[in-house]
Amino acid sequence: DAGVIQSPRHEVTEMGQEVTLRCKPISGHDYLFWYRQTMMRGLELLIYFNNNVPIDDSGMPEDRFSAKMPNASFSTLKIQPSEPRDSAVYFCASTPNSGLGNIQYFGAGTRLSVL
Amino acid sequence: GNSVTQMEGPVTLSEEAFLTINCTYTATGYPSLFWYVQYPGEGLQLLLKATKADDKGSNKGFEATYRKETTSFHLEKGSVQVSDSAVYFCALRDGETSGSRLTFGEGTQLTVNP
Numbered sequence: 001d002a003g004v005i006q007s008p009r010h011e012v013t014e015m016g017q018e019v020t021l022r023c024k025p026i027s028g029h030d031y032l033f034w035y036r037q038t039m040m041r042g043l044e045l046l047i048y049f050n051n052n053v054p055i056d057d058s059g060m061p062e063d064r065f066s067a068k069m070p071n072a073s074f075s076t077l078k079i080q081p082s083e084p085r086d087s088a089v090y091f092c093a094s095t096p097n098s099g100l101g102n103i104q105y106f107g108a109g110t111r112l113s114v115l
Numbered sequence: 116g117n118s119v120t121q122m123e124g125p126v127t128l129s130e131e132a133f134l135t136i137n138c139t140y141t142a143t144g145y146p147s148l149f150w151y152v153q154y155p156g157e158g159l160q161l162l163l164k165a166t167k168a169d170d171k172g173s174n175k176g177f178e179a180t181y182r183k184e185t186t187s188f189h190l191e192k193g194s195v196q197v198s199d200s201a202v203y204f205c206a207l208r209d210g211e212t213s214g215s216r217l218t219f220g221e222g223t224q225l226t227v228n229p
Contacts, residue, residue, distance in 0.1 A: 004158075033216070043159075043204065043219045056216065091158055102208075103149075104217060106158030 004107035006092050012113045018080040021110045025094030034067055034077050035091040082114045117142045119205050121220035128195055128227050136190040136223045138205035146207040148181050148188040153202040195227045
């Protein structure tokens with residue numbers, strides 16, 4: 001398996017523009033997670049899905065952020081409109097099921113810069 | 116709620132030095148514990164894990180022992196290499212209260228100089 005695949009790897013946009021980040025989890029994994037990493041706040045869980053259903057979105061910072069998982073092999077994180085404070089590295093991760101020892105597998109991340 | 120506290124960084128060592136990165140946790144249930152490593156420009160990857168008290172996780176020369184009595188999971192390596200330079204994250208999963216989500220520590224930046 002190619003692992004968790006994220007695109008794009010880098011995104012530079014201007015304030016006010018819509019940004020869409022994409023993630024393809026590992027095939028067969030039931031859980032998908034979106035994280036944001038910044039120097040100030042470290043690694044934050046934004047939202048996670050189980051079998052394509054959002055389970056916990058309490059980490060989504062505000063209404064400008066939305067996430068979808070239309071099928072088991074694809075998820076998007078959208079920011080509309082984007083702001084400079086959204087600049088961060090966004091990671092997607094997946095895990096097979098809810099077993100206590102299960103590992104989360106991370107993608108390489110999308111580095112977002114909002115000017 | 117659950118929380119993970121790591122020693123403050125950054126940590127700078129010379130090659131072949133001994134490494135310890137402290138990690139303590141708070142959990143309401145019986146968590147599994149993990150160390151993840153993040154190399155520059157990459158995502159996090161699992162380094163080692165332990166799923167019950169007194170378990171020792173080990174990988175690539177790194178070790179950590181799940182100590183329930185001290186609620187700790189300190190990471191150690193006897194002789195570090197330049198290639199170990201990375202950010203290290205301690206994490207826990209408490210299935211009883213948090214399902215599949217992981218709680219991460221702040222991360223500790225390790226730099227190993229030749």
